[in-house]
Each structure stands twice: as C-alpha cells, then as structure tokens.
Amino acid sequence: MKLRFAPSPTGLLHVGNARVALANWLLARQKGGRVLLRLDDTDTARSKAEYADALAEDLTWLGLDWDESFRQSDRLALYAAAAERLKASGHLYPCLENEDELKAKRDRQLRAGRPPIYDRAALSMTADQLARARANGKEPYWRFKLSHRSIAWRDGVLGERQVKLPSLSDPVLIRADGSPLYTFTSVVDDLDSGVTHILRGEDHVTNTGVQLDLWEALGGDPRALTFAHLPLLTDAEGGPLSKRLGALALRQLRRDGIEPAALAGYVAALGTATDPHPAMPRDLVPGFRLDAISRSAARFDPRQLLALNRRWLHGADFAAVQDRLPEGATEPFWLAVRGNLDLVTEAKAWWEVVAGTVVPPPQEEERDFLRAALETLPPEPWDEATWGAWTGALRNRTGRKGKALFLPLRLALTGDEHGPELKALLPQMGRERALLRLRVAAGAR
RNA sequence: GUCCCCAUCGUCUAGAGGCCUAGGACACCAGCCUUUCACGUUGGUAACACGGGUUCGAAUCCCGUUGGGGACGCCA
Numbered sequence: 336m337k338l339r340f341a342p343s344p345t346g347l348l349h350v351g352n353a354r355v356a357l358a359n360w361l362l363a364r365q366k367g368g369r370v371l372l373r374l375d376d377t378d379t380a381r382s383k384a385e386y387a388d389a390l391a392e393d394l395t396w397l398g399l400d401w402d403e404s405f406r407q408s409d410r411l412a413l414y415a416a417a418a419e420r421l422k423a424s425g426h427l428y429p430c431l432e433n434e435d436e437l438k439a440k441r442d443r444q445l446r447a448g449r450p451p452i453y454d455r456a457a458l459s460m461t462a463d464q465l466a467r468a469r470a471n472g473k474e475p476y477w478r479f480k481l482s483h484r485s486i487a488w489r490d491g492v493l494g495e496r497q498v499k500l501p502s503l504s505d506p507v508l509i510r511a512d513g514s515p516l517y518t519f520t521s522v523v524d525d526l527d528s529g530v531t532h533i534l535r536g537e538d539h540v541t542n543t544g545v546q547l548d549l550w551e552a553l554g555g556d557p558r559a560l561t562f563a564h565l566p567l568l569t570d571a572e573g574g575p576l577s578k579r580l581g582a583l584a585l586r587q588l589r590r591d592g593i594e595p596a597a598l599a600g601y602v603a604a605l606g607t608a609t610d611p612h613p614a615m616p617r618d619l620v621p622g623f624r625l626d627a628i629s630r631s632a633a634r635f636d637p638r639q640l641l642a643l644n645r646r647w648l649h650g651a652d653f654a655a656v657q658d659r660l661p662e663g664a665t666e667p668f669w670l671a672v673r674g675n676l677d678l679v680t681e682a683k684a685w686w687e688v689v690a691g692t693v694v695p696p697p698q699e700e701e702r703d704f705l706r707a708a709l710e711t712l713p714p715e716p717w718d719e720a721t722w723g724a725w726t727g728a729l730r731n732r733t734g735r736k737g738k739a740l741f742l743p744l745r746l747a748l749t750g751d752e753h754g755p756e757l758k759a760l761l762p763q764m765g766r767e768r769a770l771l772r773l774r775v776a777a778g779a780r
Numbered sequence: 781g782u783c784c785c786c787a788u789c790g791u792c793u794a795g796a797g798g799c800c801u802a803g804g805a806c807a808c809c810a811g812c813c814u815u816u817c818a819c820g821u822u823g824g825u826a827a828c829a830c831g832g833g834u835u836c837g838a839a840u841c842c843c844g845u846u847g848g849g850g851a852c853g854c855c856a
Binding site for chain 2: 341342343345375377378380381430432433434437438441444445446447448449450451452476477478493496497498499502503504506507508509510511512514516517518521536537538539540541542566567569571573574575601604605606607608609610611629630631632633634636638639641642643645649673674675676726736737738740741742745751752753754755756757
C-alpha cells in the first residue's frame with residue numbers, strides 16, 4: 336500500500352491542502368502503507384523553490400512526515416519515454432491550434448449553449464500539413480485520445496461514481512515546447528512509483544476518469560488503484576475557500592498562534608460526526624475512518640478552530656510552548672496565564688504585565704484606597720500567599736470587600752479588569768512594579 | 781451555458797419509512813462555583829430549504845424548484 340500527497344509548489348499550503356495531506360498520512364499510518372511526497376512542479380512558470388521548502392516545513396509543523404519524496408522536474412526522461420510509447424500506440428496525436436484559436440472555439444461552443452469540448456479537428460490533419468508546419472518552425476502540442484466509454488469506480492468517500500469520457504476534451508499531455516502536463520506526469524508517476532491509493536480533493540473527480548483511461552493506455556491495471564475524493568471545504572459563509580486562502584495558509588495560522596494539534600484535530604474531524612479534540616496526527620491514527628467522511632462540503636469555521644486551540648492551550652505544558660513564549664518567560668508564568676489564553680501569542684501581553692511595563696489607567700475616585708494599598712503592600716520576599724495577606728490587611732483597614740476591594744487593585748496592577756489570578760501574578764511582577772503602578776493609578780505625580 | 785455532486789440547530793453532524801415531541805459535540809446565552817476571567821457544573825435558545833407525489837405513516841423513497849459546491853486550460 337502506498338499513498339501520495341502531491342502538492343504543486345506554486346503557493347503556500349492552506350487548510351484544504353492540510354486536510355488532504357492529513358487524510359493520506361493517517362490512512363497510510365493506520366494501514367501500514369508508505370507515504371510519498373511528490374512535488375508536482377511541471378508548471379515551471381508558477382513553481383518556486385521557496386514554496387517547495389515552505390511546503391515541507393509546514394507539513395512537518397503539522398506533524399506529518401513521509402517515507403520518500405521526489406519532484407517531477409527531475410523525471411522528465413521518464414515522461415518523454417512514456418510519451419513515445421503513447422505515440423507508438425496511437426494514443427497521442429499532434430495538434431497545431433494556438434491558444435487563441437482554442438479559446439475562440441470554446442467561446443463559440445459556450446455561446447451556442449454547448450459544452451466547450453475539443454472537437455478533435457487535429458485528428459484529421461494530414462502528415463503533409465504537420466510536416467509543413469514543422470518546416471515553418473511550428474511544433475505541435477500533443478493530446479491524448481480518450482476512449483469512447485464511461486469510467487466507473489467505487490469511491491472511498493463518494494460511493495459509486497462515473498465519468499463519461501465522450502463529454503470531455505482530449506487532454507493535452509505535452510506542450511508545444513515539449514514539456515509534460517500534470518494529467519500525464521501524475522499518471523506516469525503513480526504507475527512508476529507503485530501508488531495504490533489516491534486520496535485527493537473532489538475537484539479531481541473528472542481527472543480520475545481521464546487518468547484511469549490514460550493509466551490503462553500505459554499498461555496499468557485499473558484494479559490496482561483505489562480512489563477516494565474528499566468534498567471540498569468552503570469558507571465559514573459556505574463560499575469557495577479560494578477567496579480566503581491567504582488567511583487560511585498554514586503559515587498565517589501558525590503566525591497567528593494556532594497550534595498544530597488544534598488544526599490537525601479540527602481538520603481530521605471536519606465532515607464527520609466525530610467530536611473534534613486537539614491532537615497531533617500520530618494520536619489521530621487509530622480513530623481515522625475514511626467512510627465516516629460526509630459526501631457534502633464542510634465549512635471551515637475559524638471559531639471552531641479557535642475553540643480547539645484554546646482547549647489545547649489550557650492543558651499545555653511549559654515545554655510544549657516554551658519556544659513560542661516571550662524571551663525569559665518562566666514555567667510559573669506559563670502556568671499562571673495559560674488558562675486565560677485563546678492563542679499563545681496572547682501570552683506576550685501578560686509577560687509585559689509581570690516583566691515589562693504597564694501603564695494603568697488613572698483611578699481618581701480610588702485615590703485614597705490605592706494610597707492605603709500602597710501603605711499596606713508587604714515587603715519582599717513575595718510568594719503566592721502575599722496577595723491574600725495584602726488584601727486581608729487592606730480589607731481590615733478600609734472595610735472593603737469583594738469587587739470593591741480587588742477590582743481597583745487588578746486594574747492598577749495589570750491595566751485590565753480581567754486576567755489570570757493575581758495570587759500568582761503578584762509575586763512574579765515584584766514589589767517594584769507593583770509600587771510604581773499603584774502610584775500611577777492613584778494619580779501620584 | 782453544459783455536465784456532476786450536495787442540501788438536518790450558528791458550525792460539524794446522528795438519522796438508511798414508524799424507535800424523532802429529531803440526538804450529540806462545539807459555539808452562543810443564563811444560573812451555580814470562583815474575591816475577576818477561564819475551568820468545572822446545571823440549564824437554555826436553536827434545524828429536517830421549498831413544492832408536489834408514493835405510503836396507513838416520510839427528515840428518511842421519487843419528481844420538480846431553489847440554494848450551494850465542483851468540472852469543462854498548452855493550471856494543478
């Protein structure tokens with residue numbers, strides 16, 4: 336058993352890609368299959384090395400790995416050889432129309448209310464015409480002649496599906512400059528690398544029909560292949576995800592403070608009745624089931640993702656987040672604030688509270704109370720008992736209790752009405768900071 | 781435009797003719813707990829897109845409408 340994840344390095348990985356990659360990985364790891372990471376970089380104009388690097392990095396961040404990897408641009412000889420075989424068997428035919436002519440043809444068909452399918456005009460081109468074009472320096476591009484039949488398969492997610500080949504254009508496999516196209520390289524590689532399970536997005540179902548036809552033309556046994564297509568994700572409003580891709584790039588989510596366990600857990604449960612929980616891919620392996628995935632498109636809801644992220648954070652060990660915390664942040668600090676965070680990135684603000692500078696808002700009407708607080712502030716050393724001792728003394732002196740007692744203190748000390756327990760925060764910020772802030776809040780100077 | 785697919789609470793879904801006064805999780809709201817927030821806990825709001833059939837009986841089957849997604853590239 337071998338599965339492959341085959342992104343093209345033409346942009347950053349987004350949540351839709353992550354879902355497909357994760358599903359491939361989970362299925363492979365669950366059934367003891369191998370994972371191939373294949374870079375579909377035949378579009379040389381759009382492919383970039385930096386995206387290839389980013390891709391590997393993002394997959395690793397998500398907690399995925401792979402057993403083998405190659406890029407298609409390194410295997411051009413393989414595709415050329417396969418093309419020769421197809422030409423020899425009469426499956427590949429040369430065409431001369433340029434892109435403008437093809438576009439005009441399609442527009443004409445569309446206007447006539449017909450599907451824009453290639454009319455196979457080039458099939459009736461004579462050897463003489465071709466020779467003349469070549470003599471004039473015009474090289475042909477090559478199309479694969481589709482069979483006149485329907486291709487059917489039992490899809491792992493969608494159930495029984497079929498594609499009617501006669502209603503499709505013969506796909507271009509080789510450009511006029513000789514470079515191979517995705518439809519072709521994908522099949523050649525699947526055949527050559529021994530892929531057994533193809534798990535990809537639903538936008539590929541027509542490709543599956545075409546590629547199965549091509550697979551057979553190249554001598555492949557269609558029974559050796561199992562297909563499953565995941566319904567595409569939509570955005571939170573139910574619209575195409577493509578509009579939000581920038582915000583939903585793994586890079587961006589990571590930068591925003593989203594944890595890989597939150598993303599993996601969410602995306603693995605999306606489209607199923609399983610209750611999502613934050614977990615890294617390796618912990619999701621036992622529970623993964625392809626046939627549990629719904630046939631309808633699921634919405635990617637950032638709020639749900641955030642809820643999972645929050646849940647993960649609240650139980651996260653210091654060691655698990657240390658590298659994303661502000662310089663110098665300590666374990667007691669983390670334990671004190673983690674319960675108040677939705678995103679790790681929010682820890683920064685609390686680190687300012689205990690180790691940096693906070694300018695509290697002035698509380699003129701609380702001036703007397705804050706002065707009393709200043710006077711009763713215990714000497715250091717401080718520990719977790721200090722807050723209780725201090726507020727106890729203050730209560731005795733001012734007669735205040737409850738909110739009236741601690742809210743002005745919280746506001747003065749942290750600049751905010753809400754936050755982590757002051758019992759833990761106070762000793763971490765230290766007497767110096769506390770004094771300064773109380774004075775500022777009281778309006779002194 | 782043509783073809784394909786999909787359609788249950790805000791979100792993900794359970795539901796395969798009577799078990800449904802439609803269940804769960806998350807989100808949301810409220811109470812309790814907590815000297816704030818969060819956690820926890822208790823409760824609540826909230827859905828079968830619409831119209832026709834079939835049937836004793838339909839969320840479940842059929843047809844249509846509407847809505848959404850996808851495919852139709854010398855992109856992948």
